[in-house]
Amino acid sequence: MMPDLGKYADAVLSSYAVSIVLIIAMVAVSVLRARKVRAQLDEVEARSRRNG
Amino acid sequence: MASLWEYANPKKFIQTTDRLLPWLSVLAAITLVIGLIWGFFFTPDDFRQGSTVKIIYLHVPSALMAINAWLMMLVASLVWIVRRHHVSALAARAAAPVGAVMTVIALATGAIWGEPMWGTWWAWDPRLTSFLILFLFYLGYIALWAAIENDDTAADLTSVLCLVGSVFALLSRYAVNFWNQGLHQGASLSLDKEKNVADVFYHPLLFCIAGFVLLFIALVFLRTQTEIRARRMRALLARERLG
Numbered sequence: 001m002m003p004d005l006g007k008y009a010d011a012v013l014s015s016y017a018v019s020i021v022l023i024i025a026m027v028a029v030s031v032l033r034a035r036k037v038r039a040q041l042d043e044v045e046a047r048s049r050r051n052g
Numbered sequence: 053m054a055s056l057w058e059y060a061n062p063k064k065f066i067q068t069t070d071r072l073l074p075w076l077s078v079l080a081a082i083t084l085v086i087g088l089i090w091g092f093f094f095t096p097d098d099f100r101q102g103s104t105v106k107i108i109y110l111h112v113p114s115a116l117m118a119i120n121a122w123l124m125m126l127v128a129s130l131v132w133i134v135r136r137h138h139v140s141a142l143a144a145r146a147a148a149p150v151g152a153v154m155t156v157i158a159l160a161t162g163a164i165w166g167e168p169m170w171g172t173w174w175a176w177d178p179r180l181t182s183f184l185i186l187f188l189f190y191l192g193y194i195a196l197w198a199a200i201e202n203d204d205t206a207a208d209l210t211s212v213l214c215l216v217g218s219v220f221a222l223l224s225r226y227a228v229n230f231w232n233q234g235l236h237q238g239a240s241l242s243l244d245k246e247k248n249v250a251d252v253f254y255h256p257l258l259f260c261i262a263g264f265v266l267l268f269i270a271l272v273f274l275r276t277q278t279e280i281r282a283r284r285m286r287a288l289l290a291r292e293r294l295g
Contacts, residue, residue, distance in 0.1 A: 003093055005103040011168050015161045016092065019110040020162075023267070026153045030271055034278045035291050041285045050287050051295075 060137035062280045069273040076270040084263030090256035098253075106122050107165045108249070109257060113264035114157035118186065121151030121268060122214070122221035125193075129211035139276065142283065144178035144214065146275035150268055152190035159183060182224040189217035203283060 005012050059065045091109035098105035128144035131137055162180065163173040174180065193213055198207035248254060 001093070003103070005106075006097070008102050008104045008168055011105050015107045015110055015164045016088075018160050018164070018189065019114065019157045022153055022157055024078050024201050026150065029265075030150075030275050030278075032272055037281045037285065041281045041288075044285050044288045044292075048292065051292075 057137070060139050062139055062284070065139050066280060069277060073270060073273055076266055076273065079273070080263055080266035083259055083266055087256050087259030087261075089264050091253075091260060095252055095256060101169060102209075103221050104165055104168055105113065105253065106159050107279075108253060111158060111161040111165060112257060113261045114154045114161065115183070116261060117264050117268050118151055118155040118158050119221050119225050121147050121154060122186065122190075122217060124272075125151065125214050126218045126221070128173075129214040132207050133211050138203075138283065139267045139280065141203075141211070142279035143272060143276045146279050147268075147272045148190055148194050148197070150271045150275070152187065152194065152270070155187040155190055159187060179224060184218050186217065186220045186224050188211070189220055193217065203286070212237070212246070216295050251265075 059068065090111055092106055095106065097103045125144040128140040128147070131140035132144070159180075166175070167173050168245075193210055195212050196213055197206050200209065202258050249257065
């Protein structure tokens with residue numbers, strides 16, 4: 001199934017590896033920060049409601 | 053139809069993007085996976101560049117997004133300067149790291165592609181150099197937001213930086229047309245069929261470009277929501293400290 005990349009296999013595979021790792025890292029960081037900030041805001045809002 | 057300015061209301065923006073985000077994310081993932089699998093597994097080698105032509109499916113979309121992310125930040129910054137809508141300033145802030153990553157992907161895949169084709173990883177070619185400067189502008193923009201505590205002051209200063217950096221965003225797009233002495237070829241995509249890449253490469257490339265655009269929009273929506281929430285949290289914490 002893997003195409004024959006010939007003498008340029010290293011270049012092609014490393015391009016895909018670098019790009020895919022960077023894209024996954026960017027998505028993961030964005031999702032994790034979104035969750036963290038959302039939870040923190042919920043906590044602060046609940047506290048400020050309690051304190052009036 | 054709702055006015056565009058309604059989305060300047062943070063609550064309305066979060067409500068609307070919350071509904072759109074799952075669809076956008078799934079569509080981005082599907083389009084990107086189809087484009088990359090099609091390009092990597094089911095396209096032939098180029099008669100001159102061999103299998104390195106497969107790098108086009110990452111290099112061209114990421115370079116396109118690196119430039120267009122900055123232009124989106126420019127529009128958002130202008131909206132902030134003119135109308136003082138916080139959501140637009142925060143959207144520009146949210147887009148910057150995504151644009152920076154796109155620039156890194158474009159620079160890295162370009163260097164990896166350049167080595168076997170040009171015999172060098174890097175050359176001080178007009179397009180490559182303007183892209184490197186664009187990347188430095190991204191870093192400066194992100195650092196400036198992080199360095200200033202007051203959100204409005206940060207939005208003002210970063211908007212000015214964005215205006216200045218737009219020169220390099222446009223230069224990185226058109227540098228090959230201004231100066232012909234560089235190593236980098238002209239645009240891979242053109243309305244002129246003669247100058248465009250062959251159809252066998254063009255169709256999967258369109259999928260990859262669509263995938264990168266959708267991914268960018270989804271990430272900017274998510275990150276803008278986060279910036280809106282972070283801003284509200286800072287405001288509440290400041291009120292707590294005062295009270």
